[in-house]
Amino acid sequence: MAPRPSNRTCTVLRGCALAGALFLVASAVARAEGAASTVTVSPANAASFSLLSYNVHGLFRLAAKDIPGARSHTIGWLASRYDVVLFQEDFEYHRAIKKEMRGRRAFRGNGMRLDPRLVAVKALLLPARLFVPHFSPPYGAGLSAFADPALVAEPAVARRRYKTCAGWVRSSGADCWASKGFLRVRLRTPGGAEVDVYNTHLDAGPSKASLKARRRQLEQLAAAIESLSPGQAVIVAGDFNCDFSRPGDGDALMAFRQRTALEDSGAGPDLPFWRERDYVLYRSGAATGLSVEASGEAVEFVNGDRALSDHPALFVRFRAVPLS
Amino acid sequence: MLVPVRMSRIRRAARDGFFAGLAASTLALALAGCGALGSQPMGLRVRAKTRFESEWHRYAALPEAKAIAVAGDPHGTYVSGIAEGEPSVAAAAAHALARCRERRADRRIEAPCRMYGVGREIVDTRQDD
Numbered sequence: 443m444a445p446r447p448s449n450r451t452c453t454v455l456r457g458c459a460l461a462g463a464l465f466l467v468a469s470a471v472a473r474a475e476g477a478a479s480t481v482t483v484s485p486a487n488a489a490s491f492s493l494l495s496y497n498v499h500g501l502f503r504l505a506a507k508d509i510p511g512a513r514s515h516t517i518g519w520l521a522s523r524y525d526v527v528l529f530q531e532d533f534e535y536h537r538a539i540k541k542e543m544r545g546r547r548a549f550r551g552n553g554m555r556l557d558p559r560l561v562a563v564k565a566l567l568l569p570a571r572l573f574v575p576h577f578s579p580p581y582g583a584g585l586s587a588f589a590d591p592a593l594v595a596e597p598a599v600a601r602r603r604y605k606t607c608a609g610w611v612r613s614s615g616a617d618c619w620a621s622k623g624f625l626r627v628r629l630r631t632p633g634g635a636e637v638d639v640y641n642t643h644l645d646a647g648p649s650k651a652s653l654k655a656r657r658r659q660l661e662q663l664a665a666a667i668e669s670l671s672p673g674q675a676v677i678v679a680g681d682f683n684c685d686f687s688r689p690g691d692g693d694a695l696m697a698f699r700q701r702t703a704l705e706d707s708g709a710g711p712d713l714p715f716w717r718e719r720d721y722v723l724y725r726s727g728a729a730t731g732l733s734v735e736a737s738g739e740a741v742e743f744v745n746g747d748r749a750l751s752d753h754p755a756l757f758v759r760f761r762a763v764p765l766s
Numbered sequence: 767m768l769v770p771v772r773m774s775r776i777r778r779a780a781r782d783g784f785f786a787g788l789a790a791s792t793l794a795l796a797l798a799g800c801g802a803l804g805s806q807p808m809g810l811r812v813r814a815k816t817r818f819e820s821e822w823h824r825y826a827a828l829p830e831a832k833a834i835a836v837a838g839d840p841h842g843t844y845v846s847g848i849a850e851g852e853p854s855v856a857a858a859a860a861h862a863l864a865r866c867r868e869r870r871a872d873r874r875i876e877a878p879c880r881m882y883g884v885g886r887e888i889v890d891t892r893q894d895d
Contacts, residue, residue, distance in 0.1 A: 507810070512808045689850060692865065708872065710873050711817070748807060
């Protein structure tokens with residue numbers, strides 16, 4: 443049996459940390475109340491739903507440099523107020539987050555690719571899992587989506603991993619230790635408007651090889667959108683690791699947007715310390731009109747000089763209208 | 767008969783040692799995990815450097831001719847446009863402004879784009895709040 447430090451004392455402490463955090467974020471929650479509420483349908487069959495995109499930095503403890511287990515419960519509790527939630531990097535803490543996302547349907551991204559190097563390391567590290575809780579590298583995509591069951595359309599899910607990655611060491615992004623990709627979930631509002639929601643996480647890293655990998659991943663994603671969602675209303679959100687002010691990145695993202703006809707929802711970091719890497723893009727389709735009612739940073743995930751992740755949480759309130 | 771007895775003792779000692787080590791490491795991990803959880807505040811400390819400070823630092827290292835334009839408050843919600851390696855300063859300024867306008871429309875920022883830096887000089891004369 444795997445011995446874990448999550449004994450009774452730990453549970454009590456975690457409970458205290460969670461309760462304290464919940465108390466501290468209560469005011470921020472009240473401020474964001476307008477963004478996250480239940481799906482509403484107007485007489486004209488238009489429906490509004492809220493969407494949250496959040497990179498939760500759910501690596502194992504040594505790499506995360508904090509105690510992700512404690513904040514994962516809070517993240518799940520806060521995120522459960524949104525109709526559609528897209529997480530990136532929930533590698534080790536998917537279960538902890540899912541536990542708090544009551545009443546939501548859960549979908550996960552692709553698993554680890556069958557690269558001999560990854561398989562060998564996975565096998566070598568397997569015994570360590572007996573002693574170290576939440577330690578299971580190398581990883582899959584680390585993507586997950588949670589949605590109000592009333593919004594999920596069948597067949598709901600498509601998932602693919604990217605064919606390229608760059609970097610095995612920390613200085614070059616170490617992205618090849620994960621098998622990044624995208625996850626698509628199809629939604630249908632009670633009014634009959636269909637929207638394909640894509641969650642993705644691209645390579646990080648500042649090197650030319652990383653930039654090239656990001657560009658190829660965006661090309662693969664664009665091709666997938668063309669084949670899986672032709673003429674459909676689409677939302678693409680996640681951690682793109684693209685900074686418009688970084689040479690090459692802005693151009694790659696704009697080329698992707700032009701090819702897929704995606705617009706920026708306007709959601710971005712509002713607090714000054716965040717880097718701009720996360721985006722929520724969208725477009726209308728032949729049968730569904732999609733527009734943005736509100737967008738911005740979900741600031742309830744930040745408390746003073748501490749945040750529940752190393753990325754901002756972005757929210758958008760969409761309005762979907764069936765056109766036919 | 768002597769040899770099997772010794773072997774079984776060695777095996778028993780090795781087994782006991784393994785389980786003792788296992789118990790000790792488990793206990794250490796549990797204590798480390800719980801102790802740290804109790805003493806460390808939840809969450810990650812946010813970066814001390816603002817996004818604009820990082821961006822300006824990166825801009826400083828870019829090759830000439832270069833320019834940076836911004837819309838909004840660089841200490842809060844803002845967008846920027848950067849051009850580098852252009853044939854002239856005027857071309858860099860025009861390119862930076864165009865990129866800034868593109869991002870300004872994306873983020874729905876009402877304030878217009880203005881030149882912040884051309885080459886190594888800060889040209890923004892606006893008083894930041």
